[in-house]
Amino acid sequence: MEIRDPSPGLYNEDLAPARQRNWGAFSIFNVWTSDVHSLWGYYLAASLFLLCGSFINFVLAIGLGSLVIFALMNLIGYAGEKTGVPYPVLARASFGVWGANLAAMVRAVVACFWYGAQTAAASGAMVALLIRSDSLMAFHKGTQVLGHSGLEVICYVVIWALQLLIIQKGMETVRKFQDWAGPAVWVAMLILAIGLCVKAGGFSFTHGIPMNVLLQKTGDAGVSGEPGSFWALMAVGATWITYFAALYLNFCDFSRYAKNRDAVKKGNLWGLPVNLIAFSLVAGVTTIAAFKVYGEVLLHPEQISAKFDSWVLALIAALTFAVATLGINVVANFVSAAFDISNTFPKQISFKKGGYIAAAIALVLYPFAPWEGNAAHFVNAIGATMGPLLGIILVDYYLVAKGNINVAALYQEHGEYRYEGGWNVNALVSAAVGSVFSTFLPNFTNLLPVWWNTYGWFFGVVIGGGMYLIMATLRPRTAIAPTRA
Template identity: 85%
Template structure:
């Protein structure tokens, strides 16, 4: 709340339209990522793979476009039901991601022959991956850790501007403190450890560095695992998108003309902007199913 208050009564009107511009871009990108997880599952079907490789629109396949529109519509439906629906959705999505990640981690550790933090990844591969993630320095070095730290600070600094969009619905101050404690340091550290173990095990099984859970889940030969993991990660991405981009954009757009634009209308405007930006999203046409080794 103080982050917004620091702009002043009139200055806040300047910050309000700036934040949704960024949020709308990320809203479209996260929706594309969510639909990509579903595409990775669907192209296991020969008929859908043929559909995926068929006609393209603005460098996106028909399957990608269809998946994007479905995910886009689902978010719009959730947000129009109100913040209570968003809260209930988040209460379900968070634990679901943990279940899916643990399934991946345990399954890959079994395939890899056990649990280990000894990754054995070639340094040139790690350097390439860290450069792609805009992290400078040798992996594990002091400067690389500082770069990661700066990235996290930058990431949360943006979300901090809209912290009040959610804290206003908390039952008490203690509830906010407890949520921040379990949701940030505890959950973040634990999830990072599980993600690290999963990535290491995936490298030992597949021989390549897969950083995204949907890529790893798509590599499983078991339909059951993929059927659980891919939709879960798609839903998780939707949950992150709602919190980080959709809600903030809707409130901020509404703040520009509060007499004429409600929270719901602000959500519609943000969704339409994100839909218009979709043609500029990177294509996932190169996604191919990988069999379990």
């Protein structure tokens, strides 16, 4: 739809409702292949595999978690397909035309952290390849810059810069890139798994990893009970669901380009529960085979490729991991941050400029490397910050507004979504209360039990969304006209 006479502080061409809606199920599917098939996705799946204690437990926990992910992505995806607007604009309906900037910047900051984490993982794969050379190994060990080796810094900057090239021509270029990058990574991961299984003497669902090794590897995960216990499986499912916390918010950045709701649903079905379970199985099989071949638990794919005898195979593996990271960073982090930052100052900051700002922040974060350490801890800590936002947006869209969004008013400073001076007090109070229990108390105090961190995102969704529903009942807003397309 065309937006007539929008307020200058709320509109630019990148934030406008999508004009071209030509993304079919395959493009939506490849959003998820690009997002899931990454070094961090593999690392998390392999780490969670250790907590499950057996392959059956792993499939059960990951499978049920993947169904929850599928359901939530459909909810936010349908809103994007119906309205055609990106996440920060959709958030205006819940938080107000100015209040949405707060929700958008929270997501943008998270995207910058993940952008850095994924780039660091890909640069690690390149380092693992290059230190096969004696001279580069000497440089790696002998040069220190900002708390990292000189080689690590160089590889990080190179991978970081390559990602900037992909978004030069906008979202259609993103779609074309992910359409071939996702399947390519799948093929490489299968080759890695099959090659290791052959070397291990066959395929096996029995991992054979001793309990003392599992306990050693999972001791800092903050999970009650030993691997394979009920609480361990609950933690696996919760962490797997929380891993997608950022994309629950901004999946509408992609579904807005979908041809119809059916394309969203089919793409999500194949890209989420089917693809997630299959990819997790590959990660599990590879972890088992690597343990049998090398006698140690290797959770990072680049650790495995570093042990290859062949330079050619190691090179293919490193390039594949780099492509995987380019895919997820563009899909999950670059696009979101670009829209979110652009939303704050739409007249001055375009989609591309917003992406450049996000990339610059990720570069500044590199010396501090906040993503290093336990995978589950990082995922849950980052994810918890976004729980209240999702709860509020879903409750507002489906329970309060009943799916009726006046799209034109999302771009009007004095329209239906002005609320109190451009801020919806109901949403702000609900977000603050939800954040206290999802983020601040569990991460900055000892008032809550240790296990609370694992479920912080869930508490955020329920408390933030529940609080918003109560406040919307006590402080109702005026009726909203149905969506005009």
